[in-house]
Amino acid sequence: MADVPDNAPEHCPGTTSEKAGTSASCQGCPNQSLCASGATKTPDPAIAEIGEKLSSVKHKILVLSGKGGVGKSTFSAHLAHALASDSTKEVALLDIDICGPSLPRILGVEGEQVHQSGSGWSPVYVEDNLSVMSIGFLLSSPDDAVIWRGPKKNGMIKQFLRDVDWGELDYLIVDTPPGTSDEHLSIVQYLSSTHVDGAVIITTPQEVSLQDVRKEIGFCRMVKLKTTIFCTGSALFTEKMCQDFNLTLLGKVPLDPRIGQSCDEGKSFLSEVPDSPAADVYRTIVHSIQEYCSKRVTGDQDTC
Amino acid sequence: MDKEQNNEIGSLANVRHVVLVLSGKGGVGKSTITTGLALALRQAGNKVGILDVDLCGPSIPRMLSVGRPDVHLCDAGWVPVYTDAQKSLALMSIGFLLDDPDKAVVWRGPKKTALISQFVSDVAWEELDVLLVDTPPGTSDEHLAVLENLKKHRVDGAVLVTTPQAVSTGDVRREITFCKKTGVPILGIIENMSGFVCPHCSECSNIFSKGGGEELAKLTGSVFLGCVPLDPQLSSSMEEGKDFMELFSNSATSTAIGGISQTLLQRLQTT
Numbered sequence: 001m002a003d004v005p006d007n008a009p010e011h012c013p014g015t016t017s018e019k020a021g022t023s024a025s026c027q028g029c030p031n032q033s034l035c036a037s038g039a040t041k042t043p044d045p046a047i048a049e050i051g052e053k054l055s056s057v058k059h060k061i062l063v064l065s066g067k068g069g070v071g072k073s074t075f076s077a078h079l080a081h082a083l084a085s086d087s088t089k090e091v092a093l094l095d096i097d098i099c100g101p102s103l104p105r106i107l108g109v110e111g112e113q114v115h116q117s118g119s120g121w122s123p124v125y126v127e128d129n130l131s132v133m134s135i136g137f138l139l140s141s142p143d144d145a146v147i148w149r150g151p152k153k154n155g156m157i158k159q160f161l162r163d164v165d166w167g168e169l170d171y172l173i174v175d176t177p178p179g180t181s182d183e184h185l186s187i188v189q190y191l192s193s194t195h196v197d198g199a200v201i202i203t204t205p206q207e208v209s210l211q212d213v214r215k216e217i218g219f220c221r222m223v224k225l226k227t228t229i230f231c232t233g234s235a236l237f238t239e240k241m242c243q244d245f246n247l248t249l250l251g252k253v254p255l256d257p258r259i260g261q262s263c264d265e266g267k268s269f270l271s272e273v274p275d276s277p278a279a280d281v282y283r284t285i286v287h288s289i290q291e292y293c294s295k296r297v298t299g300d301q302d303t304c
Numbered sequence: 305m306d307k308e309q310n311n312e313i314g315s316l317a318n319v320r321h322v323v324l325v326l327s328g329k330g331g332v333g334k335s336t337i338t339t340g341l342a343l344a345l346r347q348a349g350n351k352v353g354i355l356d357v358d359l360c361g362p363s364i365p366r367m368l369s370v371g372r373p374d375v376h377l378c379d380a381g382w383v384p385v386y387t388d389a390q391k392s393l394a395l396m397s398i399g400f401l402l403d404d405p406d407k408a409v410v411w412r413g414p415k416k417t418a419l420i421s422q423f424v425s426d427v428a429w430e431e432l433d434v435l436l437v438d439t440p441p442g443t444s445d446e447h448l449a450v451l452e453n454l455k456k457h458r459v460d461g462a463v464l465v466t467t468p469q470a471v472s473t474g475d476v477r478r479e480i481t482f483c484k485k486t487g488v489p490i491l492g493i494i495e496n497m498s499g500f501v502c503p504h505c506s507e508c509s510n511i512f513s514k515g516g517g518e519e520l521a522k523l524t525g526s527v528f529l530g531c532v533p534l535d536p537q538l539s540s541s542m543e544e545g546k547d548f549m550e551l552f553s554n555s556a557t558s559t560a561i562g563g564i565s566q567t568l569l570q571r572l573q574t575t
Contacts, residue, residue, distance in 0.1 A: 013414040023414070066361055066408070068441045069331010073471075099442035100328050100475040142474060143524075145328075145481035147443045150413020178330045178441060179360035180408045181416070207543050208335075212361040215408035222410060257511040264470040264513070 004151040005031055014151035015040035050161045051193030057169040059293040060191065062199040062225065066212030068178035070202045073102040074263055076175035081268040082286040084130035089170040092123060094160055095134035096187055097177040098153045099146050104136040108266025112137055120165035133164050150182035157186045171293070178212070180219040188223045197293050198226035200250070205238055217245050251285040253278050315381060316457035318431040319353065321572045323491065324450070324462040326483070328475030330441035332467045333496040335363040336542055337532065337561070338438040343549040344565035346392050350433040353384065353394040357424065357450055358440040359409050359416050362399030369545025375400045380428035396427045413445035420446055424453040434572070443482040451486055460572050461489035463529065467497045468516035480524050491571050493521045494564060498531035501556045508533060508556070527571070530564045533557050
């Protein structure tokens, strides 16, 4: 059964939630007795299906931050561009920011359509070896708002993982919204029968970011996700935080107005301004990530 | 005490105006702008409240230097925290209700909705001229929960915060649609981080481009409330919980926020 079936009432807690069948919103729902019986709380078969589907993906990296606006999507897109600059590698991006999907614009493919075939949805190709899937492609207008509660967002993420024809990939990069909520729990849950290489956490140096990022680190530990971190701007407090949590600080990216401009224009900053100090730091960070991935032993999931 | 009685006794009965601060986009400065507007409105003699419903990242307590206060429940509901003895600025943050404010709140939507619903209706605000409601980015559980509960009383409207880039305005367009679909009047759009004012020479350079917010307002038929330039002294004041509006009252950023707060107040008083 879908996490939120089509015939469910507005505040359906989700068929796999603890409150399935027993919450106040369940009154009068045709599925109520089924949910209350516990039949819907058995492990979601989609988890195993996703494990099967993604067995042809060598490396999976989540890009996280507790804080909004620090540059997750910017980094995800440029990490993908950098990895795809090796034409022998197949790279894909999954955008699970359901309410604020930025990747189509940043990658210069806003307005493209997703096609469906016998083998599933085909992602949108930015380059021959770089594809992306985002809810942005499923919206008919730039004004369309996705006003969905958690269970419906979870359903979409499940579909992205299970029903997209990703093909054989060297890297799948998952861009996430800020916070530690449905999207984050769902991506970890749905990827639980695959191996995830780890998470890159992005921050800016201000305490207002760091206080949210500490929570994100806590989330990663809770779900046993190996984590490393990078920062934009100068980073004394970030360095201290990394020491405190025993994390690797991958790099400190200086602010460069041309990064934002490239993103707005849908171009790769690494190609537009390859000599900038920020591009240098990005390339160093990407290199560290590549090295880390190539050293990973499949199935070896350390806690951080 | 049942909910019906609570709504009549305390809650928003003594609050003249309720303004949501929204953005589709994260990191544009909703909390900073909320705090700046609150301080400006207070400076102009208004009694102001801030309701912070960002469960995953409640930023306002730090910006107002209130630390981790104990919050108490009285007959009328949760007693807000006052930043001064004159009670000119009241704050209730959902962060105050958490056992450990440093621990991640890893909750799915239904649980967030349940807490927010209770929280929004059950704060014992005293008489306030303006209540500003700071929200997390997006158009999801938190926003629907806040609206469902505030609408039982009144919501004057929403102020939308963007930065100049298309990546921001692209998300804020969706937030505008959210407001239209949920019947929340849009009081106006603010373009934050609009130019960088050098603290030494006061020259303004556009490190994040400029004009996106104003274009968005024109495109969507909304009122443009104004631009707020980036000022490193604003960020460090917010970091340290200091009153930027008082400490740097002559800066371009303070002047901008002050101007916007007056425009906002006028709009509230005439609608």
